[in-house]
Amino acid sequence: MTMQPAGGALLSETRPPKRSGEPAADDRFLRLSEREEGEGPARLYPLASPTWPSKALRGLLGLLAPARSACGLCGRGFAPSRTSLAGLPEELPRSWSDSVCGSCRSSIPWILRIQCQVCGRPDSCGDCCRRTSAGFIRSRSAVRYTLEMRQLLARYKYRGEEALQPWLADMLLPAYAALAAELRLADRLTGRLSDRLDPDARKGKEPFDLVTSVPVSRQRLAERGFNQAERLAASLAVRAGLTARPLLERKEERGKMSAKTRRERLIAAEGLFEAAPEAAGILRLLAARDPERRRPLRLLVVDDIYTTGGTMDHCALALQRCSPVPIDLYGLTWARA
Amino acid sequence: MKATLYLYLDADKGWLASATLDAEVDRLWRLDAEWAAEAAKEAGASPPRPAEAMLVCGAPLPLGAAYEAAASWNRHGPVPAGAACREQLLRASRPAAPGGAAPLRLPEAAEALRRLARAALAPDGPERPSGEPPVTAAMPRHGSGGAAAALARAACAAARALRGRxxxxxxxxxxxxxxxxxxxxxxxxxxxxxxxxxxxxxxxxxxxxxxxxxxxxxxxxxxxxxxxxxxxxxxxxxxxxxxxxxxxxxxMPAQAGRGGAGLAPPEQLPPAAERLRRWGLSPAQSAAAASALAFLERPLQPPPALGLRPRLAALMRAALPSAGLLRLPPLHRGAAAAAGRLFRRTRRHKPAEPHPSFLLWAVTGAGKTEMIFPLLESVLSRGGRALVATPRRDVVLELEPRLRRAFPDTPPVTLYGGSPQREEDGRLTLATTHQLLRFRESFDLIVLDELDAFPFAGDAMLHEAAARSGAAGSRTVLLTATPPPSLQRLARLGRLPHAKVPVRYHRHPLPVPRLLRTPSALGMAAAGRMPSSLRQAMARSLDRGAQLFVFVPAIRSAEPVARLIRKLFSDRGEVAATHSQDPERADKVVRFRQKQLRVLVTTTILERGVTIPVSDVFILDADSRIFDEASLVQSAGRAGRSAADPQGFVWFAAASPSASQKRAIRQIRLMNRAARKAGYLLSGSASSRRFHSTF
Structure with missing residues (x-):
């Protein structure tokens, strides 16, 4: 056992002694923010600083190593040049595959083949047969809602890791592209002859006129700070060259949907959504912009999860009710439960 | 969330700005002298001087913007007519309004407040939000006194509950x-x-x-x-x-002692030796605890000049045994001080001044926890608040019952993610280092356990949180078996008071690791066999009835290695593999503790905190970068922890003897040597079974 005498340097009093009497708090709060630029953070003990030979050596080695970046989803470092692109949907932008590491990529259960043409479920579907009235025509989803995806979405939605948002929004693109391709094909088959021959039409104007999103209640918005569906819709619109506008309002909060059974959800969703006051005007303007159009207006409703389809259905019905012009509604969600 | 911005006219200082969560409370406080007097009396404070007028911005602003605008007004005075956005507002470093000038008249002040609110609302550029923020003059209303006392009581209760948070x-x-x-x-x-x-x-x-x-x-x-x-x-x-x-x-900062009198002086307590006796420590433990206690109870010294000279002197003191005689002549002293100032100015990062800290460097299995008991006792019995913080939740959960037994009168409040005791308050707190973000100037003693463990070691945010959770004049005790090199260096230079405990509580030397040359773990697993040296070593350990820790550097080698061992020693009991991603990790560790598992293949997650009475340690791929010196020493420390079996075997199996392996062995040998020299080892064990490396 050795006991060194205190060198003294560490025994320094860091703060002025406590003032007695009337406490004054005003100068404490800004102490942090007024930290000078070069000054390091407070520490219990000094930071280890590498000595110069090892620093130089590390710098040299860094030149030889492949470029590394932090994964946008999990934050761990990885070398983008070393991971393969196999198995990824090809509509994903290059920036996405450059910033998501291999293990995160392999954990994503993409929906590449669907079974139910209505709701886009990758396995056989009982819900769509049970439904009596459907407000929307088709819905598609990007990924299956597995445990990993649930955790990923929870990090964004509940924990508020908004840095995840661009990467989640990119993941919508393959599903969107598939839906758009289906519609373009349908347009070509049913369109007028001149349309069918027109090369511009074949290459494809985007088949949707507007992107909108499932709303959250005012209270939830204040608490969370953002509406995940609206953010996804806005990002998708930018990437696909469309316009996004919120058209719906959620009347009140009746508990989180994720804590309910199928029946409870369907009941809870009844009358929950209402068109925003300006929605009818926006739709009328949109319809008037292109009088040549033969088909109804096409709207894409974006949400984060599709579970029973109740939310999507009621949003679609609310829009149908308010619309002064005929509209067709399609759905796109990030995950399919 | 939003807040309300307002101006009030102070008789001396002119118009001042402020932001509030509840404009009504501010109106009563500033304008209604009767209400304010009653509230102040209830809270035991002096009543405020009534404001002469008050202007409230009717549109609430984003909370941050409102507080920022108020601070900017109070520092720089009213916004000039040209400034339209927050950036300009902050950049304009105007002097405060001259004291002699007459304050603005009411309509001018209203216009200035409107401008301030507009600037706060448009942080990005000159574009203005539609509509003018409405400004109203608040009028005093009398006869609302009844609620003042109740609200003041609630305010005092809130202030009490939020002390140090x-x-x-x-x-x-x-x-x-x-x-x-x-x-x-x-x-x-x-x-x-x-x-x-x-x-x-x-x-x-x-x-x-x-x-x-x-x-x-x-x-x-x-x-x-x-x-x-x-x-x-x-x-x-x-x-x-x-x-x-x-x-x-x-x-406000938490206050120690009854009525905020501060820590009672240590003279009131019985002598240190007497207090130490009660805890039943071994000689090495009690010597270290005594010097930590002396550090804790010594009055703080005035801050020394942090120049080159004290460093030089400290270096010389460390180098020369007769350092007390060494003094620089005055001329040189001046030159050195000047050089020191120069040196300090040219350094890029000026580190914030560190807290007074004490390093307790105790080998694995030395009984660190018992050594902190007298320290906690000293602070608690003097009326102070003590914290035991550690990066890992498992360590928190393991310490909790021991602290509860040691301090039945002040049971620890245990805090971690999802802890049920979150709202409780006590003078002894046990927490993960993340929880310290919720404390500010709260503790008189911070004991930081396993400070070199993930995630604390590399996280500047947690370092800052820990440093700021200490109250004025607080002391820190750093506790580890493997201090990072920077701390070791400070201790060597004499700049960090410290004590070493080079021996385990059972007073036998640490098992010295032996080196084995083997192929990589995955290579052995793929080939389905081990070199005979490794196989014989494992067989010998299993024969003597020990449980085996097998450490591997990566998750992906854990299961293959477990399969290999299962195949080679099929009749010797159960083998399992675990790692950080393993959902059954807790369950497997429990089964290993209960001896249902004979061999546990694991990554570095189990290098700390797990004690198995009779166990041997095998580290495969010990030359991997994952296994640095600290990690190897910690892993090796899993062997020979009980008095019944004080000398387990530790093997470093690797393709090559890396520098970290050699340093780890050297560190363990140095500790054993120090223990022997200090006479801490039991007489019989000093020379028994000393191992030599095969290299």
Whole structure:
């Protein structure tokens, strides 16, 4: 056992002694923010600083190593040049595959083949047969809602890791592209002859006129700070060259949907959504912009999860009710439960 | 969240700005002298001087912007007519309004407030939000005195409950709900009384809770405050979102002793030797605890000049045994001091001054926890507040019952993610280092256990949180078996008071690791066999009835190695593999403890905190970069921990003897040598079974 005498340097009093009497708090709060630029953070003990030979050596080695970046989803470092692109949907932008590491990529259960043409479920579907009235025509989803995806979405939605948002929004693109391709094909088959021959039409104007999103209640918005569906819709619109506008309002909060059974959800969703006051005007303007159009207006409703389809259905019905012009509604969600 | 911005006219200082959660409380406090006097009397404070007039901005602003605008007004005076946005507002470094000039008249002040609010609302550029913010003059209303006392009581209760804390609005409300003081009005009155500080959780480009700078801030459109660039901190998300429009409540520093008298002087306590006896420590433990106790109870010295000379002197003191005689002549002293100043100015980062710290460097299995008991006792019996913090939750859960047994009168409040004791308050706190973000100037003693473990070691945010949780004049005791090189160096230079405990509590030497040359773990697993040296070593350990820790550097080698061992020693009991991603990890560790598992293949997650009475350690791929010196020493420390079997075997199996392996062995040998020299080893064990490396 050795006991060194205190060198003294560490025994320094860091703060002025406590003032007695009337406490004054005003100068404490800004102490942090007024930290000078070069000054390091407070520490219990000094930071280890590498000595110069090892620093130089590390710098040299860094030149030889492949470029590394932090994964946008999990934050761990990885070398983008070393991971393969196999198995990824090809509509994903290059920036996405450059910033998501291999293990995160392999954990994503993409929906590449669907079974139910209505709701886009990758396995056989009982819900769509049970439904009596459907407000929307088709819905598609990007990924299956597995445990990993649930955790990923929870990090964004509940924990508020908004840095995840661009990467989640990119993941919508393959599903969107598939839906758009289906519609373009349908347009070509049913369109007028001149349309069918027109090369511009074949290459494809985007088949949707507007992107909108499932709303959250005012209270939830204040608490969370953002509406995940609206953010996804806005990002998708930018990437696909469309316009996004919120058209719906959620009347009140009746508990989180994720804590309910199928029946409870369907009941809870009844009358929950209402068109925003300006929605009818926006739709009328949109319809008037292109009088040549033969088909109804096409709207894409974006949400984060599709579970029973109740939310999507009621949003679609609310829009149908308010619309002064005929509209067709399609759905796109990030995950399919 | 939003806050209201207002101006009030002070008789001496002219117009001052302020932001509030509840404008009604401010109106009563500033204008209604009767109400203010009653509230102040109830709180035991002096009543404020009534304001002569008050102008309230009718449109609430994003909280951060409102507080920032008020601060800017009070520092720089009214916004010039040209400044249209917040950036300009902050950049304009105008001197405060000259004291002699007459204050603005009411309509001018109203226009100035409108301009201030407009500038705060449009942070990005000259574009203006539609509509003028309405400004109204608040009028005193008399005869509302009844509620003053009740609100003041709630405010005092809130201030008491939030002492030494730094909480977001939701956390503060949860904490105050029990006291019935969670309303914004109570918080606001407490702030007016000067017993709390309210502000944006992100302000001035920095997270006010965790101290992260601009690099960790993400600015997004915010549905809560309506700003298009509301910053939120991504570094401390794990403890709830800290954002620009979110409220951060800072309590006053926690006060030690009855009525805030401070720590009682140590002279009141019985002599240190007597107090130490009660804990039944071994000679090495009690010698180290005694010097830590002396450090703890020594009065603080005035800050020395941090120049070159004290460093040189410290270096010489460390180098020369007769250092007390060494003095530099005065001329040289002046030159050295000048050089020291120069040196300090040219350094790029000026580190914030460290807390007074003491390093307790105790080998694995030395009984660190028992050594901190006398330290905690010293602070607690003097009326202070003590904290035991550690990076790992498992360590917290393991320490909890031991602290509870040792201090039945002040049971520890145990804090970790999801802890049920979150709202409780006590003088002894046991927490993970993340929880320290919620404390500010709160503890008189901080014991930091396993400080070199993940995630604390490399996380500047947690270092800052720990440093700021200490009250004025607090002491820190750093506790580890493997101090990082920077700390070792400071200790060597004499700049960090420290004590070494080179021997385990059972007074046998540490098992010295032996080197084995083997192929890589995955290679052996793929080939389905081991070199005979490794196989024989394992067989010998199994024959003597030991349980085996087999450490591997990566998750992907854990299961293959387990399969290999299962195949080669099929009749010797169960083999399992675990790692950080393993859902059954806790269960497997329990089964290993209960001896249902014979061999546990694991990554470095089990290198600390697990004690198995009769166990041997095999580290495969010991030349991997994952296994640095500290990691190897910690892993080797799993062997020979019980008095019944004090000398387990430790094997480093690797393709080559790396520098870390050699350093780890050297460190263990040095500790054994120090123990022998100090006479701590039991007489019989000193020379028994000393191992030599095969290289």
């Amino acid at each position: 730094a909480l977001l609005r939701g956390e503060a409300q949860a904490r105050l709900a029990a006291a019935g003081a969670g309303s914004d009005a109570a918080l606001q009155l407490a702030a007016l009384l000067g017993r709390l500080r309210l502000g944006g959780a992100v302000a001035a480009g920095r997270c006010q809770r965790c101290g992260s700078g601009e690099a960790q801030l993400l600015r997004t459109a915010c549905g809560a405050c309506g700003s298009s660039r509301c910053a939120s901190c991504q570094a401390c998300l794990a403890l709830g979102r800290s954002r620009e429009c979110g409220l951060l409540v800072l309590g």
